[in-house]
Amino acid sequence: MKKAPKKVKSLKVEKVIYFLILLVAVLIPIANVFSKALLSQTNIEVEKLETKIHKQSGINDSLSMQINELASLDKIQAVANNLGLSYNNDNIKLIIPE
16 A cells, blocks of 8 residues: 555656646747747847938938038138138238247
């Protein structure tokens, strides 16, 4: 009669092991799907940010071109003439650093 309780204990251990194997077998695919969904969501966010960066880069290039146009000598002289200013070479003094 002593042998019967040993089988019951081994059956309980086997049931626990089977349960753990089943649990792992179910959780691994769920974790895999979850991680792929998270990766997909992250990739979508990265693409949105890249699009936003590309648009902002285009805007920056456009503004740089406008700055260069407005900073040209011809434009500055035109604005000065419209304001009634004139270019007098005699008023220019050179400062030479020592």
